[in-house]
Amino acid sequence: MPLTPDQLERYKRHILLPEIGGQGQQALLDARVLVVGAGGLGCPILAYLAAAGVGHIRLCDDDGVALSNLQRQILFTTDDIGKPKATMAAERLQAINPDCTVEAIEARLTTNNAKELLDGIDLVIEGVDNFDARYALNDACLETGTPFLSAAIGRFDGQVALFTPGPDQPCYRCLVPETPPDAADCETQGVLGAVPGIVGAVAAMEAIRFLTGFGEPLAGHVLIYNGMNATTRRVKLPRDPACPACSAKG
């Protein structure tokens, strides 16, 4: 479907980039993504993907907006306290860009519903607050061959990795084989509010790169942001031959 005059205007700054152009913009409009977690990371990820014109966004979160979220979860306002994040976020995204179809799912992602949630999805993006959900997503993505973009934050730091299906490609468990005891999470150890902004924008950037195909893909690497000394490293992530999740899958 050709871009409408309104779309040509809305996405002008993308279309001006030869690496994206009309074709890349069309790829974004045709894309279907699942975003799991509408918290610190989910807010900027969702906002940038919606603004970029990602055509179909399914978002999954079972939480309500809390006062202590508002220091960093920029899609929500003080009036939203107590309301479901998935529905409130969907409302904001729809207002940002009516081109997006937003499906709000007020549910917790578990091993039981993971596969169903990624039905018809081109890319899964997670910014969840627990390792169980990451492992459930990793397993479901391995099983269905769905590309999986993982983002995590804590305190001043962030980690982003893209896992794509393929014989020599690592999976999330090649990086984190088992739940790390006392890993920094936001609830108990705090997080500087701008950290999910930076890391979420990096994740949105990688999602758009994956969907449009410009530059060097992140697959097979982890991007590590250290906010304490303002450094970013792109580190190669080899497959672990002893990985409990992907080693048996060939």
Added chain:
Amino acid sequence: MKITVNGEVRELPAPATVDGLLADLGLEPRKIAVERNLEIVPKSAFGSTELNDGDRLEIVQFVGGG
């Protein structure tokens, strides 16, 4: 031999492995990823990965929040 760990130069008797270094530093392997010369060392290879003079290592604490 000399290696760099999180920006600090350390003197180590050779041979040394990633496992040995973590034990010296008192670090619990489940909590961290180890980068050696900008490549993650698979956890199953911590015991078999020998460190070389001049290696640059970063020990990265996993974060789990969203």
